[in-house]
Amino acid sequence: MIPSVLPTYNRAPLSFVKGEGSWLIEADGRRFLDMGAGIAVNALGHANSDLIEALTEQAGKLWHTSNLYQIPEQQALADKLVDATFADTVFFTNSGTESCELAVKMARKYFYEKGEPERIGIIAFEGAFHGRSHAAIAAAGSEKMVKGFGPVLPGFTQVAWGDHDGLHAAIDETTAAILIEPVQGEGGIRPLPDQCLKGLRDLCDEKGILLILDEVQCGMGRTGKLFAHEWAGVDPDIMMVAKGIGGGFPLGAVLATEDAASGMTAGTHGSTYGGNPLACAVGARVMDIVSDPDFLQSVNEKAGRLRQGLEGLVASHPKVFDHVRGSGLMLGLKCKVPAADVVGAAYDAQMITVPAADDVVRLLPPLNLSDDEVTEALARLETAAVQIETSQDS
Structure with missing residues (x-):
């Protein structure tokens, strides 16, 4: 029987009920760091005052x-x-x-x-x-x-x-x-x-x-x-x-x-x-x-920190990641494993990313994410990479 919502999406088993800045809260209370921003939509995060x-x-x-x-x-x-x-x-x-x-x-x-x-x-x-x-x-x-x-x-x-x-x-x-x-x-x-x-x-x-x-x-x-x-x-x-x-x-x-x-x-x-x-x-x-120049400068500064961290992640996990590509806070991780595996492992680490063609995982966070959230995103990607490596070795 066809569901009441036309099944044109292969949806993840997640139901978010609230958003706070760069975070999404699942119905069961789990907090996910949102590095997808609704596919680059929530430019200023969730529930921006x-x-x-x-x-x-x-x-x-x-x-x-x-x-x-x-x-x-x-x-x-x-x-x-x-x-x-x-x-x-x-x-x-x-x-x-x-x-x-x-x-x-x-x-x-x-x-x-x-x-x-x-x-x-x-x-x-x-x-x-x-x-x-x-x-x-x-x-x-x-x-x-x-x-x-x-x-x-x-x-x-x-x-x-x-x-x-x-x-x-x-x-x-x-x-x-x-x-x-x-x-x-x-x-x-x-x-x-x-x-x-x-x-x-x-x-x-x-x-x-x-x-x-x-x-x-x-x-x-x-x-x-x-x-x-x-x-x-x-x-x-x-x-x-x-x-x-x-x-x-x-x-x-x-x-x-x-x-x-x-x-x-x-x-x-x-x-x-x-x-x-x-x-x-x-x-x-x-x-x-x-459009404020100071805001755009902050985007570039955060993008620099995120990209530097991603380059380090690629170097640390060469079996999972190939290289970083993109511009500003529109970044992609080219993967050596299926992108869906990385997206799934990131879900397990309570972080949202977005898949793209060519086995690329997109990182499209709110433009006003904090420096601490940049650090947290890199830590959760590290957790996801280790999970994938562990499954490869088992």
Whole structure:
């Protein structure tokens, strides 16, 4: 008999009932150190007092009116994002998947309005993850994502990660945009080197196509800058944002230049809940905190300590771990054993991690975790590694 919750997830046998900062409390009372943050969503931890204040204050005023009317909280958050980024305009969504849908529509509509309707092609990269909608799975292109879901939405091409010749060969007169994550998340924490992102920007300018960045997982301070592309000193034309922007409240956005967004006029796109007062009140508070230079400096300092400790862990347990990869507090442990084994052993050590492709275990903690929690995370990973080594020897 099918369960009442559609069984599309292979869930761990854990039921968390409360969160406190970087900690989750299981129904049986056990405390787990959360180094996954809801897959990079709870950027400021659980039950953050600033976000609770913003949400409850707004909840006592107004929840929803729809986008038929002006929404002051939406305007305030849009202004903060425009002031802090390359963007001239913002559309609010509820998720990263919805942001992907609009980014694709925006790129295609741009060329349609320029008199080039044949330019619908989106070039993406193997190992990518952009969501679960038809456009998003077509962009990823993997059999795992598209199998069984009927005709794949046309107009998408995948290039191998790091294949410069393949990328150039994929561009033709129908290409509208290149879509890429500056740091692949689901694909195994694979950062795009700064010089490659600069090269993509130059290539798009040379060919007259748009650059779309997916910063759903790597954005909002995760890499130690507000957005990961800032490390390379380049700007996209369109950017997808979600996850950390709401600090745990469902919120996403598409940021764009005035030129890239020029085709999106009244009636071309919409959302019932996108940009609602509750989400935007929380998002504005997240922006105030995460965009502060002192906060971002603290992210980089904690990331340095965590990475140094992880390098030591790899050296101490060469049968379990291969190397560390990633940027800021978006780190991955490439494992020599199945990543699921490490995730399971971490559960036993009462710590949450997140698996990814290529047998990588993701560490995506709250950005405001303490130094003591960094130390505790390393100790619990050490315990997990010893457990795995003991099982190998038995």
